[in-house]
Amino acid sequence: MRVLLINAVCGTGSTGRICWDIARGFESRGDEVRIAYGRDDCVPGECRRYAVRIGGGFGVKVHALMTRLFDRHGTGFCSLFATRRFLRWADGFDPDLVWLHNLHGYYINFEALFAWIKSRPAMKVRWNIHDCWNFTGHCTHFQKTGCDRWLTGCHDCPEKAEYPKSLWIDNSRGNYAAKKSAFLGVKDMTLVTPSEWLADLVRRGFLGSEYPVEVVPHPYDRETFKPTPSDIRERLGLEGVRMVLCVASQWDDRKGWDDVLALARIVDDRTRIVVVGLSAAQMRSLPSNVTGMRRTSSKRELAELYTAADVLFNPTKEDIYSMTNLEAAACGCRVVTYDTGGAPEAIKDFSNKVVLSDRTPAAAWAVISET
Numbered sequence: 084m085r086v087l088l089i090n091a092v093c094g095t096g097s098t099g100r101i102c103w104d105i106a107r108g109f110e111s112r113g114d115e116v117r118i119a120y121g122r123d124d125c126v127p128g129e130c131r132r133y134a135v136r137i138g139g140g141f142g143v144k145v146h147a148l149m150t151r152l153f154d155r156h157g158t159g160f161c162s163l164f165a166t167r168r169f170l171r172w173a174d175g176f177d178p179d180l181v182w183l184h185n186l187h188g189y190y191i192n193f194e195a196l197f198a199w200i201k202s203r204p205a206m207k208v209r210w211n212i213h214d215c216w217n218f219t220g221h222c223t224h225f226q227k228t229g230c231d232r233w234l235t236g237c238h239d240c241p242e243k244a245e246y247p248k249s250l251w252i253d254n255s256r257g258n259y260a261a262k263k264s265a266f267l268g269v270k271d272m273t274l275v276t277p278s279e280w281l282a283d284l285v286r287r288g289f290l291g292s293e294y295p296v297e298v299v300p301h302p303y304d305r306e307t308f309k310p311t312p313s314d315i316r317e318r319l320g321l322e323g324v325r326m327v328l329c330v331a332s333q334w335d336d337r338k339g340w341d342d343v344l345a346l347a348r349i350v351d352d353r354t355r356i357v358v359v360g361l362s363a364a365q366m367r368s369l370p371s372n373v374t375g376m377r378r379t380s381s382k383r384e385l386a387e388l389y390t391a392a393d394v395l396f397n398p399t400k401e402d403i404y405s406m407t408n409l410e411a412a413a414c415g416c417r418v419v420t421y422d423t424g425g426a427p428e429a430i431k432d433f434s435n436k437v438v439l440s441d442r443t444p445a446a447a448w449a450v451i452s453e454t
Contacts, residue, residue, distance in 0.1 A: 084114045087178035091188030093120035094130030095380040096332045097406040106133045121190020138165030146189035154254035156247045157193040158261045166192040170199045183210040197265040208272040218288035220255030224401035277301045277404035278425025308413040313387035328392035331360040339398025345444040389414035402426040
């Protein structure tokens with residue numbers, strides 16, 4: 084069987100690692116697998132044998148500009164020619180199964196992609212839903228604003244200034260209509276969510292009116308994410324202190340960056356916070372009790388960090404299903420996380436967890452300080 088996975092990234096970040104794990108599973112059964120991706124040139128070495136790039140860096144920038152100016156993301160001329168070139172390649176590969184993941188990320192034209200999918204009715208399609216973008220007119224998450232326009236047709240989007248950011252124009256009504264037109268009508272497609280929480284949302288939206296929805300928790304690399312002793316504490320100069328770890332692929336308000344900084348202001352002198360996934364600007368303005376690290380694509384390094392830490396603090400305010408929580412718990416690290424979306428479901432089978440209904444740094448510190 085020939086399997087084609089499509090995702091914004093390949094082998095990096097949570098969705099990239101999920102695709103990598105799926106590809107390895109198919110390959111172990113003798114199937115031929117490719118991962119088509121559009122963002123970041125940094126594909127881990129072991130993953131390169133699967134990788135097929137859609138477009139390039141310049142196309143991503145143009146697509147992002149179109150989104151900023153006109154609130155068009157994946158429609159019209161956005162990545163149209165790169166998508167058509169990719170689909171000519173895909174015709175030659177002739178997949179039996181196409182497994183979709185994140186289609187947002189400034190790299191693919193979903194209208195052209197779904198027209199191609201519909202032209203191949205014998206091909207099976209699975210679509211892993213990693214956020215809410217698939218059934219809204221703009222946003223990837225709407226928990227913070229409590230918006231429910233996606234139930235009937237988006238307009239006057241309160242998340243217009245959030246990713247995928249538009250500077251002036253609100254095209255949420257048009258985006259919603261374009262997605263509904265493109266995504267509906269596939270002969271054999273199954274939607275897959277990692278959490279019951281997200282499955283409920285999908286079933287209530289326009290996608291759930293036509294396609295079956297399965298709940299399949301994200302797989303993780305059990306060979307890597309397990310207790311992994313190392314000298315990482317010594318290398319970071321953290322011997323003899325309480326190590327609180329915070330991990331994200333990108334830190335912003337949605338991921339809880341403000342709460343990480345608030346926690347740094349209230350911890351005691353024997354506690355140090357290690358934050359992974361910071362930008363260069365964030366690295367330059369850290370408090371003295373915070374050790375910053377850039378984003379890492381090394382699963383081994385993450386496993387060492389999770390194992391070395393006393394606590395993982397995950398202050399996510401909008402989350403579908405947290406691979407960070409899952410991987411940390413699998414490495415034996417105690418997880419303190421907010422009761423947000425599907426994040427608690429990722430660690431429901433682990434005992435080394437605390438889920439906070441009071442989603443504040445003070446509540447987190449009350450638990451962490453007892454560790």
